[in-house]
Amino acid sequence: MKVLVTVAEVSEVDEAFEVSGTGIDERYLEYDLNEWDDYAIEEAVGLSEAGVADEVVAVTIGPERSEETIRMALAKGADRAVRIWDDALADQDLLDVGTKAELLARVVEEEEPEIVFTGVQAADDAFGATGVALAERVGYGWAAVVNAFDLDASGGEASVHRELEGGIEELTDVSLPAVFTIQTGINEPRYASLRGIRQAQRKEIAPKMLSDLGLDADAVKGELELTEMYVPETESDATLFEGSAEETAGQLAELLREKGVVA
Amino acid sequence: MSPSVLAVAEHRQGELRDASFELVTAGRELADDLGGDLHLAVIGGDTEGFAEELSLSGVDAIHTVAYGEEFNHDVYTQAVVTMAEELEPAVVLMPNTVNGLDYAPAVAERLSLPLVSDIVGVSYTDRFVTTREMYGSKVETTVEVGRESVALTIRDGEWEPTEEPGEPSVDEFDVEIDEDAIGSSVTGFEEVAGGDVDIADAEFLISVGRGIEEEENIALIEELVEATGATLSASRPIVDNEWLPKNRQVGQSGKSVTPTVYLAIGISGAVQHVAGMKGAETIIAINTDPNAPIFDLADYGIVGDLFEVVPALIEEFQ
Ligand SMILES: Cc1cc2nc3c(=O)[nH]c(=O)nc-3n(C[C@H](O)[C@H](O)[C@H](O)COP(=O)(O)OP(=O)(O)OC[C@H]3O[C@@H](n4cnc5c(N)ncnc54)[C@H](O)[C@@H]3O)c2cc1C
Numbered sequence: 001m002k003v004l005v006t007v008a009e010v011s012e013v014d015e016a017f018e019v020s021g022t023g024i025d026e027r028y029l030e031y032d033l034n035e036w037d038d039y040a041i042e043e044a045v046g047l048s049e050a051g052v053a054d055e056v057v058a059v060t061i062g063p064e065r066s067e068e069t070i071r072m073a074l075a076k077g078a079d080r081a082v083r084i085w086d087d088a089l090a091d092q093d094l095l096d097v098g099t100k101a102e103l104l105a106r107v108v109e110e111e112e113p114e115i116v117f118t119g120v121q122a123a124d125d126a127f128g129a130t131g132v133a134l135a136e137r138v139g140y141g142w143a144a145v146v147n148a149f150d151l152d153a154s155g156g157e158a159s160v161h162r163e164l165e166g167g168i169e170e171l172t173d174v175s176l177p178a179v180f181t182i183q184t185g186i187n188e189p190r191y192a193s194l195r196g197i198r199q200a201q202r203k204e205i206a207p208k209m210l211s212d213l214g215l216d217a218d219a220v221k222g223e224l225e226l227t228e229m230y231v232p233e234t235e236s237d238a239t240l241f242e243g244s245a246e247e248t249a250g251q252l253a254e255l256l257r258e259k260g261v262v263a
Numbered sequence: 264m265s266p267s268v269l270a271v272a273e274h275r276q277g278e279l280r281d282a283s284f285e286l287v288t289a290g291r292e293l294a295d296d297l298g299g300d301l302h303l304a305v306i307g308g309d310t311e312g313f314a315e316e317l318s319l320s321g322v323d324a325i326h327t328v329a330y331g332e333e334f335n336h337d338v339y340t341q342a343v344v345t346m347a348e349e350l351e352p353a354v355v356l357m358p359n360t361v362n363g364l365d366y367a368p369a370v371a372e373r374l375s376l377p378l379v380s381d382i383v384g385v386s387y388t389d390r391f392v393t394t395r396e397m398y399g400s401k402v403e404t405t406v407e408v409g410r411e412s413v414a415l416t417i418r419d420g421e422w423e424p425t426e427e428p429g430e431p432s433v434d435e436f437d438v439e440i441d442e443d444a445i446g447s448s449v450t451g452f453e454e455v456a457g458g459d460v461d462i463a464d465a466e467f468l469i470s471v472g473r474g475i476e477e478e479e480n481i482a483l484i485e486e487l488v489e490a491t492g493a494t495l496s497a498s499r500p501i502v503d504n505e506w507l508p509k510n511r512q513v514g515q516s517g518k519s520v521t522p523t524v525y526l527a528i529g530i531s532g533a534v535q536h537v538a539g540m541k542g543a544e545t546i547i548a549i550n551t552d553p554n555a556p557i558f559d560l561a562d563y564g565i566v567g568d569l570f571e572v573v574p575a576l577i578e579e580f581q
Pocket residue numbers: 120121145361399471472473474475497498499500501512513514515516517518528529530531532533534535536539549550551552555567568569570
């Protein structure tokens with residue numbers, strides 16, 4: 001069976017940064033593989049190692065720069081990758097969920113995987129919705145926030161745990177084909193080995209423009225407009241201890257004694 | 264389309280969840296902006312009992328769908344979509360809870376509505392203007408919607424729950440659930456995170472986060488815990504890495520704690536972490552990043568390197 005895994009490169013802001021317009025200047029951004037997707041990749045590669053998946057395909061929406069990130073998925077064991085990008089996408093400040101789902105749906109329709117793994121959310125824009133929206137768009141089943149995954153390949157079903165609030169897990173059976181949004185902690189993501197990294201250089205990353213997916217620029221005209229970005233007024237009324245490590249530790253120790261939690 | 268709001272209540276294991284009461288507040292505010300009615304959908308479980316509890320001030324109508332005991336995303340999606348098609352609300356309002364994550368995007372897709380998730384604010388004058396956070400709460404954004412109708416999910420704890428009783432109409436909503444289209448079935452629940460200690464009982468919690476970097480370094484925090492007689496807890500990445508057991512996790516998917524003092528070391532203060540510790544009497548943070556959201560919550564703080572401050576603190580107690 002074929003397994004598709006969606007991979008996003010996310011941006012992280014430095015400790016010191018400035019907002020300019022509706023974005024953060026490139027200077028203050030670093031790019032990395034989305035934490036949740038790392039677990040999704042591991043889950044997919046695990047199925048391949050268990051002999052259940054014949055092929056693991058990674059798909060991303062991102063500019064050329066993001067090949068560095070998608071190579072991490074290849075180095076960890078994905079067989080090949082698809083990267084979707086287009087000038088029409090570069091023009092958008094904020095890709096809405098529907099747009100992402102539409103782009104990924106085209107790839108799902110072409111690849112026809114039995115299972116799609118995505119992360120629960122992307123660390124930067126945190127919509128937390130692409131996986132389920134994708135499932136709905138392609139008519140697959142789904143389960144969101146999955147922290148245990150058990151496949152009955154011949155039965156065409158997966159038994160999963162969904163991690164609810166407050167330390168409660170829901171046990172759910174989902175018929176395949178389906179999309180699963182993966183929660184951190186479900187497995188232990190591997191580090192890419194040197195050999196894996198070398199092999200990844202030779203694996204295919206197929207670029208796809210909108211026209212390759214049978215879409216035009218109108219398809220990615222989102223309905224959401226990012227009109228403002230700002231650093232929120234600090235609500236902090238914290239008393240900050242100042243000085244050397246010894247001085248601040250001294251003040252903190254005094255406070256803890258005052259509060260009566262340490263003798 | 265009518266200028267109304269349709270909000271979807273949430274319950275689990277026989278009880279309405281707080282999110283339901285917060286949705287009423289958010290929904291009423293939006294309905295006022297729009298000049299329309301607030302409708303509530305109550306799906307599954309003890310719908311009659313839930314409808315009674317949700318007969319709150321500001322709610323105009325409650326529609327119940329008696330189908331199943333617990334949440335099932337296929338049932339919820341079908342029921343909400345059918346209701347929305349009949350009522351044609353301007354807004355379908357859902358909670359950004361774990362279950363919200365499991366059906367809200369499908370509802371938006373099926374109704375071809377734009378979705379703005381995890382909002383912390385919203386208003387309508389001539390268009391919908393929402394507020395969301397990005398980059399781990401380091402920035403806030405304004406996102407405007409270029410459509411007359413929208414699906415929204417609201418962040419837990421951002422709106423005061425409505426408690427004042429009211430007198431909405433209550434009716435059983437006639438929806439034929441298509442059983443063939445149900446691709447998932449909930450087979451049970453499991454409680455995790457039992458074990459040796461209950462961090463919820465602790466008076467003084469020292470909590471460690473990803474700032475600790477390596478498993479070996481946990482020993483440093485354990486030394487501090489030892490020296491102060493505190494109880495050790497953690498943010499999620501520490502537990503995900505299996506450096507500490509699950510019963511030590513504070514947060515939305517871990518435990519809620521209410522100690523006298525909560526000392527957060529190398530923890531950024533992500534919303535799902537904060538959900539579990541904001542009830543602490545005194546919050547203290549040690550973090551190298553002065554912009555870390557944890558400082559917005561903290562009563563006291565040290566902007567500094569834990570690898571310098573913690574050893575000095577251990578000294579203080581030896
Ligand atoms: C559905 C869902 C449920 C979740 N449930 C939970 C939950 O229950 N509990 C939970 O905690 N998270 C939960 N999360 C994850 C949450 O979103 C964050 O990823 C997590 O809380 C981050 O943990 P952290 O603060 O330790 O790490 P980070 O966010 O990486 O923060 C590390 C901090 O350490 C600081 N730091 C680094 N080095 C040093 C140093 N030398 N000295 C001092 N400070 C330093 C950094 O400045 C940074 O602020 C959940 C997420 C989802 C999507």
